Amino acid sequence: MNNDNNLKIFFIKLISIVVSIIVIINVLYNTILADKLDKLNFLFSLNEKQNIEEIKFMIRKEIKKGLEKDQILNPEDSKLLKDLYIKIKNELENQGQ
Secondary structure (H helix, E strand, O other): OHHHHHHHHHHHHHHHHHHHHHHHHHHHHHHHHHHHHHHHHHHHOOOOHHHHHHHHHHHHHHHHHHHOOOOOOOHHHHHHHHHHHHHHHHHHHHHOO
16 A cells, blocks of 8 residues: 555656646747847848848848947957958968969
8 A cells, every 4th residue: 555655646747847847948948049040041031032132131230330330340340350360361462473
């Protein structure tokens, strides 16, 4: 009798633990992964004309927003881009020799 009672308690605990793990996995999936998967699906469907137009619109919007600022780049980025430009320019000039 005692053994049957212990077995019932074991199965009740086992079922409750399994259900709680399923709930936790479901919540984590819905809060973390579902949004990321939607973004990945959007990127993989770039061959559709509507998505291409939407991305063009987003890029234009960001460019316009950047042009409204007084200073687009911070000083560190500006220096890096200048150094990169000078390096590429020198390599192209030396390549012709």
